[in-house]
Amino acid sequence: MAESDPERAPLEVLLEAPPAATRARGGSAPASIADRYGGPLEVPLHPDRPTLIANFVESIDGVVALATGPRGGGSDISGSSEPDRFVMALLRTIADAVVVGAGTVRSAPKHEWTPRAIAPEWQAACEKWRASLGLAPQPTTIVITAAGDVADGHPGLTAPDVPVVIATTERGASVLARRGVPAGAEVEIVSNGEIVGADAIVTLLRRRRVQLALCEGGPHLLADLLDGGALDQLFVTLAPQVLGRAASFTRLGLAEGHAWEPGTARWAEIVSVRRARSHLFLRYAF
Ligand SMILES: NC(=O)c1ccc[n+]([C@@H]2O[C@H](COP(=O)([O-])OP(=O)(O)OC[C@H]3O[C@@H](n4cnc5c(N)ncnc54)[C@H](OP(=O)(O)O)[C@@H]3O)[C@@H](O)[C@H]2O)c1
Secondary structure, eight states, X not given: OOOOOTTOOOOEEEEEXXXXXXXXXXXXXXXXXXXXXXXXXXXXXXXXXXXXXXXEEEETTOEEESOSSSSSSHHHHHTSOHHHXXXXXXXXXXXXXXXXXXXXXXXXXXXXOSHHHHOGGGHHHHHHHHHHTTOOSSOEEEEEESSOOOOTTOGGGOOTTSOEEEEEEHHHXXXXXXXXXXXXXXXXXXXXXXXXXXXXHHHHHHHTTOSEEEEOOOHHHHHHHHHTTOOOEEEEEEESOOOOOOTTSOOEESSOSOOOOTTTSOOOEEEEEEEETTEEEEEEEO
16 A cells, blocks of 8 residues: 655654765755755765766565556556655755756656656755755756657647757757657767667767766666666666566566666665655665
């Protein structure tokens, strides 16, 4: 059964590694946010290149999606968890850009990748925090597509105050030119190959002066970023349900499309654990 959290209690901090002694993004959030999160949220920044973090929700058995279509993503996995939406809003708030794969965009035909869209009740506090950090009013949405399959009428990609970049291949750009792009969106050819590799994404972020980017999936994009060694931190919400797998059901895991041997898999260090009832909020650094 999905949990609700009517009291909006502060997240319980079970583990918090000491902050890194480097430049960081986040820090002094409005008191309402810091009280709810259980302290400051800071992400250390690389001095010389963009920092890339990701945020996912998964079941106990590692399922992040029940389908690749318009249902079966985040809220079915989290049980529409309010604390999960809160943490998503915080991460969007401190990011210069939110990076999503086109499959995730297709699975959310009305969603906008902003703090206000995921947690409207925290909009005022998030906007105040962004302003105090000197960030643009909204993070830029960066959509990664090889095939250029991004609906030109997607309402979450047309808000006048949300910059949108569609990063694609030569093939994708010609499809987009033919079919049309969301009003105001920029199309950038960042690859002349079959996909947009992790290096091309990092180069794009650097060119756009992005210091902190948040990848919100999906699992194929995340796997490409992990395979390219581009991911710095991973925030994972563990939702207390077991979904299972069977041949007749679509089930996607956290990373899809790449499989690593034990000797080459990326190992991470846990840096923070929080709890809201039976949901765990895990944060790993690579
Ligand atoms: N639980 C969670 O936290 C969470 C988070 C995100 C998504 N989801 C769910 O995951 C499901 C979608 O999974 P998915 O793996 O299909 O998502 P995805 O990685 O966003 O989509 C794959 C598609 O994105 C584009 N893409 C991804 N990586 C690319 C790369 N390196 N270069 C070029 N294009 C790239 C391609 O689009 P083109 O086909 O246009 O080339 C590819 O077909 C949905 O149900 C969604 O709700 C869950």
